[in-house]
Amino acid sequence: MIISNFIDGNFIPPIENRMMDDSNPANGAHIAMMPRASALDVDAAVLAAKRALPQWSALTMIERADWLDKIADALEEIKEEIAQTESLDTGKPISIARSVDATRSISNFRFFAKFARSQEPLIFEMSDATNHVHTSPLGIVGLITPWNLPLYLLTWKVAPALLMGNCIVAKPSELTPLTADLLAQTLQRIQLPDGVFNLVHGLGPEVGQAILEHPDIAGISFTGGTATGRIVARTAAPLFKKLSLELGGKNATIILDDANLDTVVPGAVTAAFTNSGQVCLCGSRILIHQSIYDEFCKRFVEQVDAMIIGDPSDESTQMGSVISMEHLQKIESYIDLAVEEGGEILSGGSRAMTGPLDSNPDAAFIRPTVIGGLSHLSRTSTEEIFGPVVTLHSFTTDDEAIEMANCTEYGLAGSIWTEDAERGKELAERVESGIVWVNTWLHRDLRTPFGGVKNSGVGREGGRWSLSFFSEMTNICVKH
Numbered sequence: 001m002i003i004s005n006f007i008d009g010n011f012i013p014p015i016e017n018r019m020m021d022d023s024n025p026a027n028g029a030h031i032a033m034m035p036r037a038s039a040l041d042v043d044a045a046v047l048a049a050k051r052a053l054p055q056w057s058a059l060t061m062i063e064r065a066d067w068l069d070k071i072a073d074a075l076e077e078i079k080e081e082i083a084q085t086e087s088l089d090t091g092k093p094i095s096i097a098r099s100v101d102a103t104r105s106i107s108n109f110r111f112f113a114k115f116a117r118s119q120e121p122l123i124f125e126m127s128d129a130t131n132h133v134h135t136s137p138l139g140i141v142g143l144i145t146p147w148n149l150p151l152y153l154l155t156w157k158v159a160p161a162l163l164m165g166n167c168i169v170a171k172p173s174e175l176t177p178l179t180a181d182l183l184a185q186t187l188q189r190i191q192l193p194d195g196v197f198n199l200v201h202g203l204g205p206e207v208g209q210a211i212l213e214h215p216d217i218a219g220i221s222f223t224g225g226t227a228t229g230r231i232v233a234r235t236a237a238p239l240f241k242k243l244s245l246e247l248g249g250k251n252a253t254i255i256l257d258d259a260n261l262d263t264v265v266p267g268a269v270t271a272a273f274t275n276s277g278q279v280c281l282c283g284s285r286i287l288i289h290q291s292i293y294d295e296f297c298k299r300f301v302e303q304v305d306a307m308i309i310g311d312p313s314d315e316s317t318q319m320g321s322v323i324s325m326e327h328l329q330k331i332e333s334y335i336d337l338a339v340e341e342g343g344e345i346l347s348g349g350s351r352a353m354t355g356p357l358d359s360n361p362d363a364a365f366i367r368p369t370v371i372g373g374l375s376h377l378s379r380t381s382t383e384e385i386f387g388p389v390v391t392l393h394s395f396t397t398d399d400e401a402i403e404m405a406n407c408t409e410y411g412l413a414g415s416i417w418t419e420d421a422e423r424g425k426e427l428a429e430r431v432e433s434g435i436v437w438v439n440t441w442l443h444r445d446l447r448t449p450f451g452g453v454k455n456s457g458v459g460r461e462g463g464r465w466s467l468s469f470f471s472e473m474t475n476i477c478v479k480h
């Protein structure tokens with residue numbers, strides 16, 4: 001398979017004709033050749049977007065909401081192909097690719113279409129004047145997205161960006177180009193006007209950087225690692241581009257002394273190992289009240305030991321591969337570090353033996369790994385690993401649990417498990433993060449603000465925050 005850039009409504013090869021390989025991390029097999037585009041391709045994409053902008057922004061928000069529904073309908077028709085393609089490109093189990101990636105990619109468009117229709121004009125009355133808040137598109141926006149939830153996170157930005165009248169230059173991760181290509185194919189099939197959505201594939205420092213630097217791109221929405229987020233901020237801020245940064249996390253799962261372990265243990269396993277722990281919201285540090293630490297640890301390790309690791313295309317697989325051999329080596333380096341720091345491997349810690357896949361040196365599998373006995377201030381317990389690795393820690397008081405939860409440089413998400421929801425909500429207010437779940441995880445209302453604090457990012461997306469990010473406001477004050 002060969003994929004191309006999608007510019008001005010057409011699939012075209014990169015101007016400098018450089019291509020690169022896309023492979024399946026579950027077995028190392030070559031899947032596709034993809035463009036290694038350059039700034040020249042970004043320039044062409046921006047030109048196309050510039051040509052499309054007047055007509056697209058002249059539509060009403062409701063007319064653009066109708067387009068979002070058309071996109072959702074068209075994606076619904078290829079939902080299984082999206083799931084199969086995402087599983088192939090990422091190594092995630094087909095069950096997750098269906099229930100999380102494909103489902104949410106479609107619902108992102110449906111949600112913003114419906115949300116648009118509920119919007120009222122923003123008016124502030126004075127005794128002698130009326131203030132009308134008028135919104136207009138940013139213009140051309142750059143969307144740069146990561147490899148963990150490729151289409152899910154791309155569509156989370158595409159839907160509101162289109163709704164608010166912007167035209168798009170998007171760059172998915174070079175590790176997972178395929179479902180972005182499927183989206184482009186779909187938009188071409190339903191004849192979204194040429195140039196409204198443009199897709200440029202390639203390496204971050206080459207294509208991503210060119211998007212950040214382009215003078216005609218007015219805003220950047222970025223999801224990825226904190227280190228890259230610094231580069232994005234350093235490049236785009238002096239150009240006064242609007243910036244939304246969704247970065248890394250090292251989230252705490254806090255289990256209070258009154259927690260019901262029958263529900264908490266499976267909840268903590270799901271929060272820890274969904275998508276091989278490659279979700280910025282995963283609970284990678286588990287803080288347990290000392291009175292139930294031993295019982296939790298025993299039951300948690302039992303459930304982790306029983307997880308089915310294997311071929312992502314198998315319906316019964318619960319955990320597939322990680323995204324690449326390079327990422328696998330990064331994860332293994334943290335497991336080595338954990339041992340050096342005095343940790344005890346309670347489960348996993350090695351490359352999974354996965355039946356027919358176990359003899360393949362290019363299969364990026366590792367067993368879900370549970371580590372006890374580390375200080376909550378150790379590097380393993382405070383640095384983002386972004387893989388199927390969790391550390392367990394005990395605490396004695398609620399205050400100590402909050403102090404431990406807040407001790408890292410990150411502040412994206414967390415969860416608190418207790419039989420007393422009011423106690424959980426009060427504690428949640430003291431967790432330095434953008435999102436805290438009480439007695440659940442990854443339960444998402446798309447109207448709510450999503451984003452992190454500290455090194456987990458700047459800004460919020462979701463509901464009205466997305467509409468606000470992807471638009472400019474003019475206050476028009478009319479004297480009576």
Ligand code: TXE
Pocket residue numbers: 144145146147148171172173174202203204205206207208209212223224225226228229231232246247248249279280384385386
């Ligand atoms: O992210 P990157 P990666 C974390 C996780 C992971 C680390 C790196 O710790 O190990 O980030 O993952 C593009 N200018 N998260 O490599 O490098 C790049 O091509 C412009 C958490 O995927 O940040 C890709 O499209 N763009 C995160 C996108 O940035 C650049 C999810 C993300 O790549 C660029 C994924 C540059 N100089 C990883 N360099 C989350 N919060 O969900 C790279 N890119």
